[in-house]
Amino acid sequence: MDKLLEHANLENLTGLWQLMGATQVTEELQQSISWPRRCWQHPDQQAAEWSEIIEHIPANYLFPVWRAGEASVALEQALRRQGLEVGLEQLAMVLPLDTDTPSPDHPRLDVRLIESHEQAEQWSSLCGRAFGYTLDAEVIDQLRQQPDVDVLWASLNGEPIATAILYRTGPVTGIHQVGVPPELQGQGIARELMLMLLERARSAGAEYVCLQASVAGEPLYHKLGFQPQFRIRSYRRG
CATH class of the missing domain: 3.40.630.30 (Gcn5-related N-acetyltransferase (GNAT))
Known part of the structure; x- marks a missing residue:
């Protein structure tokens, strides 16, 4: 279930980027037409050769690296060798809605x-x-x-x-x-x-x-x- 929820999180994120307007750059890469200026691989894709991917990342666009593991480590090393730097770090999180959450005490909004x-x-x-x-x-x-x-x-x-x-x-x-x-x-x-x-x-x-x-x-x-x-x-x- 954990892996399915991880996949669902990324599918939701990249699906929203697609709705915002995206184009297929290469077989492996999609890219925002304008804001939010992301260039990304499908969450299930793991390319063996990174050079073609990296050369297609436009200036001022963010390229996310998902999860961890050997493939992600190799990709991050290749990105750094080509002079790219971490511009944003986030933590993917999930909440089952069978979890009790409080209601606002005195709603103002x-x-x-x-x-x-x-x-x-x-x-x-x-x-x-x-x-x-x-x-x-x-x-x-x-x-x-x-x-x-x-x-x-x-x-x-x-x-x-x-x-x-x-x-x-x-x-x-x-x-x-x-x-x-x-x-x-x-x-x-x-x-x-x-x-x-x-x-x-x-x-x-x-x-x-x-x-x-x-x-x-x-x-x-x-x-x-x-x-x-x-x-x-x-x-x-x-």
């Missing part, structure tokens, strides 16, 4: 779907402030119209203050882009939003929730009961 191109632009700006990079609002506007995707924002007193994306793949729902701008962090907003997202996923019939946690986000997800699966190290050209 109003969590809703975005419903227009204008709101997609506002959402992208808010999420960009939270993560410190620029998003493509056209990608988000396209994404919000997909049947298995919820592009959500949380408001407090009528003011949007946090973002999230839910993506359903079978019994698994992935939680992505949970963002709170720096000036609003430390107020329990992310925790309350996560509890509401978990309840939303449970109500929609999900059996598991998966995500890829940043170093900063790991403590919160551990407290909510998420179980670590494997590290993802994403490389880019220095």
